[in-house]
Amino acid sequence: MIATQEGGAGFGYAVDSLAAWLSGSPAPGGVPIAIAIVVCWILPLLFCVFPLASLGQILERKIAAAIQRREGPNSAGLDGPLRLAFRIVLFWRPRDAQDRAFARFCEVRVVNTVLRVGRRLGLGQLVADGVKMLGKEDIVPAGTDGLVFRLAPYLALVGAFLPFCVIPFTHHLVMLESGTSTLFAIACAGITVLALKMAGWGSGSKWSLLGGMRAVAQLVSYEIPVGLAVAGVVLWCGTLDLHAITAQQYHPGVLSLLGWNALQNPFLLLLAGILFFAGLAECQRTPFDMAEAESELVSGFNTEYSGLRWGMFALAEYAEMVLVGALLVTLFFGSYQSPVGEEWIVGLPVWLETILHAGCFGAKVIAVFLTMMWIRWTLPRLRVDQVMRLCWLQLVPLCLVSLFGIALVMLAAGGAAPGPAYGRLPSRPRVDLGIVGHLVAWAVPLALGALLVRAARKKYGQLHPALLELTAEKAAGGAR
Amino acid sequence: MILAWIDDLWNGATTFVTGMRTTGRFLLENLRGEGGASSITRQYPEQPAETIGDRQRGHLHNDAARCIVCHACDRVCPVDCFKMEGERDENNKIHCSRFDIDLSKCIYCGLCVRACPTDSLSMTNAFELDPRRDGARFLFPRSSGQLDVRFEESDVERLQRLSRTPRTELSAEDRTWLDGRIDPTGPHLIGMYGLGYYAPEEKARVDAEREARKKAKDAATKAEAAAKAAAAPAPPPPASEGAPKT
Numbered sequence: 001m002i003a004t005q006e007g008g009a010g011f012g013y014a015v016d017s018l019a020a021w022l023s024g025s026p027a028p029g030g031v032p033i034a035i036a037i038v039v040c041w042i043l044p045l046l047f048c049v050f051p052l053a054s055l056g057q058i059l060e061r062k063i064a065a066a067i068q069r070r071e072g073p074n075s076a077g078l079d080g081p082l083r084l085a086f087r088i089v090l091f092w093r094p095r096d097a098q099d100r101a102f103a104r105f106c107e108v109r110v111v112n113t114v115l116r117v118g119r120r121l122g123l124g125q126l127v128a129d130g131v132k133m134l135g136k137e138d139i140v141p142a143g144t145d146g147l148v149f150r151l152a153p154y155l156a157l158v159g160a161f162l163p164f165c166v167i168p169f170t171h172h173l174v175m176l177e178s179g180t181s182t183l184f185a186i187a188c189a190g191i192t193v194l195a196l197k198m199a200g201w202g203s204g205s206k207w208s209l210l211g212g213m214r215a216v217a218q219l220v221s222y223e224i225p226v227g228l229a230v231a232g233v234v235l236w237c238g239t240l241d242l243h244a245i246t247a248q249q250y251h252p253g254v255l256s257l258l259g260w261n262a263l264q265n266p267f268l269l270l271l272a273g274i275l276f277f278a279g280l281a282e283c284q285r286t287p288f289d290m291a292e293a294e295s296e297l298v299s300g301f302n303t304e305y306s307g308l309r310w311g312m313f314a315l316a317e318y319a320e321m322v323l324v325g326a327l328l329v330t331l332f333f334g335s336y337q338s339p340v341g342e343e344w345i346v347g348l349p350v351w352l353e354t355i356l357h358a359g360c361f362g363a364k365v366i367a368v369f370l371t372m373m374w375i376r377w378t379l380p381r382l383r384v385d386q387v388m389r390l391c392w393l394q395l396v397p398l399c400l401v402s403l404f405g406i407a408l409v410m411l412a413a414g415g416a417a418p419g420p421a422y423g424r425l426p427s428r429p430r431v432d433l434g435i436v437g438h439l440v441a442w443a444v445p446l447a448l449g450a451l452l453v454r455a456a457r458k459k460y461g462q463l464h465p466a467l468l469e470l471t472a473e474k475a476a477g478g479a480r
Numbered sequence: 481m482i483l484a485w486i487d488d489l490w491n492g493a494t495t496f497v498t499g500m501r502t503t504g505r506f507l508l509e510n511l512r513g514e515g516g517a518s519s520i521t522r523q524y525p526e527q528p529a530e531t532i533g534d535r536q537r538g539h540l541h542n543d544a545a546r547c548i549v550c551h552a553c554d555r556v557c558p559v560d561c562f563k564m565e566g567e568r569d570e571n572n573k574i575h576c577s578r579f580d581i582d583l584s585k586c587i588y589c590g591l592c593v594r595a596c597p598t599d600s601l602s603m604t605n606a607f608e609l610d611p612r613r614d615g616a617r618f619l620f621p622r623s624s625g626q627l628d629v630r631f632e633e634s635d636v637e638r639l640q641r642l643s644r645t646p647r648t649e650l651s652a653e654d655r656t657w658l659d660g661r662i663d664p665t666g667p668h669l670i671g672m673y674g675l676g677y678y679a680p681e682e683k684a685r686v687d688a689e690r691e692a693r694k695k696a697k698d699a700a701t702k703a704e705a706a707a708k709a710a711a712a713p714a715p716p717p718p719a720s721e722g723a724p725k726t
Binding site: 063375377378398460 | 483484488506
C-alpha cells in the first residue's frame with residue numbers, strides 16, 4: 001500500500017516525514033506513516049527472515065544428507081509442537097483429556113498425513129533448533145572486551161539486513177529507491193567485516209582473534225571482485241540504481257529471458273559467476289569458510305559465542321546468503337522478471353502482479369541458495385593462501401578482462417539507444433546490439449577463449465607421465 | 481605465463497564441474513530414492529540392525545547357577561556397577577541370591593568378565609535398551625540409590641516369574657504391573673534385565689526369538705529387494721560409474 005505510491009519510496013518518505021516532524025515543521029501523517037513503515041516493512045522482514053533462516057538450515061541439512069547418501073533429519077515431526085499447542089489451548093482440562101483431544105485430532109486423515117510428512121522431512125527440527133538456541137545460556141567469558149563482544153552480533157545483523165532496503169523484491173515492493181542503491185548495498189554489506197573483526201578481537205581468545213583476522217583479510221580481498229563484477233553491470237546499464245538495472249533487463253516478448261544481463265555477452269556471464277563465487281566468500285561459506293574453520297580454529301570468531309548471540313551470527317550468515325542471491329539475481333538474472341514474458345504480468349492487478357513477481361524472485365534466489373549448498377557439500381575448504389590466490393590472481397584479473405571486454409562490446413555497439421519503458425519505470429538509454437550483434441558478441445569472445453584454452457592445454461595441460469601411466473592402467477582395468 | 485594462467489583456470493573449472501557432477505548425481509539418486517540413502521543407510525529403529533557379531537560387548541549376563549559371589553567383578557569394576565548378595569544352602573555352598581547390574585553405570589569394558597573365576601559373567605550381544613521394543617527386560621535404575629531399595633519379597637517373586645514369561649503371554653493385569661515398573665516417570669525402575677533373575681533358558685529363548693525375528697525380517701527385505709531387482713531391468717552397476725573420469 002505504501003510502496004504503491006508514485007515513486008515507490010515508502011521508506012524514504014517515512015524517513016523524510018519523521019525528520020520533518022522532529023524538526024518541528026508540520027508533517028501531515030508523518031508519525032503514523034513511520035509507524036506504518038515499521039509495521040509493514042520491518043516486522044514482516046523479521047517474521048519472515050527468522051523462519052526462513054531456520055528453513056534454510058533444515059533444507060541445508062536435507063541436501064547435505066542427500067549428497068552424502070543419508071536421510072538427514074527424519075524423525076522430529078510437528079507432533080510435539082502440536083501437542084504443546086493442545087496443552088496451551090486446553091490448559092484448564094486435565095492432562096489426559098488434552099492428550100485424548102490431541103489423539104482424536106491426529107486421527108483426522110489430513111492431519112495424520114501432514115504429521116507423517118513433517119516427520120519424514122524432519123520439520124520438527126525447525127522448532128527444536130530454535131527453542132534450543134533460545135534456551136542456551138548466554139555466556140560472556142572472563143577476559144572479553146565486554147562492549148565490543150556484545151556489539152559484534154548486532155553489527156553483523158545490521159550488515160546483513162540493511163542492504164535488503166534497496167533490493168527490488170517486486171515491481172512495487174521496493175523499500176528505498178535511490179540512484180545509488182548498488183553502492184549502498186555493497187557499502188552496507190561491508191559492515192560485516194567490522195563485526196567479524198570485533199567479534200574476533202572482543203572474544204579475548206586466540207582462536208577467535210585468528211579467525212577474525214582471517215575473516216577481515218578474506219572479506220576485504222573479496223570485496224574487490226564483488227565491486228568489479230558489479231562495476232561491469234553498472235558499466236553495461238549505465239546506472240547505479242538497482243531498480244533501474246532491473247528495468248534495463250526488460251525484454252519485450254515471450255522470451256524475456258533474453259533481456260537478462262547474464263545473457264547479453266559472455267563477459268557478463270563470467271562476471272555473474274565471479275560475483276557468485278566472491279559472494280560465497282563474502283558470506284564465509286564453504287569452501288571459503290577459513291575464518292570459521294571448525295577443524296583448525298574451533299569455529300574462529302564464533303568460538304566464544306553461545307545461545308542467541310551465536311544465533312545472530314548464524315542468522316546473519318544465512319541472510320547474507322540470501323543477499324548474495326538477491327544481488328546476483330537483480331544484477332544479472334532479470335531480478336523479479338519472469339523468464340517467459342513480462343507484459344502479461346505487468347498488466348495484472350497490483351496484488352496479483354506482486355505475488356507473481358515475488359514468486360519469480362524467490363524462485364531465482366532459492367536456485368542460487370541451492371547451488372551454494374550444493375557447492376558447500378562438494379568442495380573441501382581452501383587453504384588461506386589458496387583463498388587469497390583465487391581472489392587476487394584469478395578472480396580480479398578475470399574481472400578486469402571482463403570489464404575490458406564489456407567496454408569493447410559497448411564500443412562496437414556504438415552508443416546507447418532509448419529502450420522500452422517498463423511498468424512504472426521510465427524509458428532509459430540502453431546498449432542495443434540487435435540479433436546479429438548479439439550473436440557476434442557471444443561468438444567472438446567464446447571462439448577467442450576456446451583458442452586460448454586450447455593453446456594453454458597444448459602447452460601446459462600435459463599430465464605427468466606417471467599419472468598418464470596410471471590412467472592407462474585404470475582404463476585397461478576398466479576394459480577388462 | 482598467460483597461457484599457464486589460463487590452463488590453471490581451465491583446470492579449476494573442469495575439476496569443479498567434475499566434483500559438482502558427482503555430488504549432483506548422488507543428490508538426484510537420493511531424491512529419486514534409488515541408490516542413495518535407501519540402499520546404503522539402514523534406518524535402524526525401523527529396519528533391523530545389521531547382524532551384531534558374537535564379540536559385541538553388549539549387556540552383561542550373569543549365570544546365577546555358577547556365580548560364587550566372590551566379588552572379583554565388583555573389585556575390578558571401574559564404575560562400581562555391581563550389587564550382589566549370596567546365601568549358603570544346606571551343603572554350605574554359596575549361591576547368588578541377588579546380582580544387580582546398574583546398566584546406567586556400566587561402561588561395557590568387560591573387565592569383570594575377565595576377572596570372573598567361574599566364567600559365570602559374560603557379555604551378550606544384546607544392545608537395545610528399549611524394553612517396549614524388545615522382548616528382553618532391563619534393570620535400569622534411575623539413580624544408584626534405587627539399587628539399595630529392597631523389593632518386597634512378593635514383588636521380587638512376581639518379577640522373577642514374569643521375566644520368564646514372554647510378554648505376549650502375560651495377562652493384562654501382569655502387563656500393566658510390569659509397565660508400571662518400566663514407566664520412565666515411575667518411582668523405581670525403568671526396566672529389568674541383568675538381574676540374577678534372568679535365567680539361562682530365558683536368555684536362550686529370547687535370543688532364539690530375536691534371531692528368528694531378525695531372519696524373518698532379513699528374508700523379507702531380501703525378497704523385497706529381489707522383487708525390485710526383477711521389476712527393474714538390469715540397472716547399471718553404480719560402482720564403475722562412481723569413479724571420476726580422468
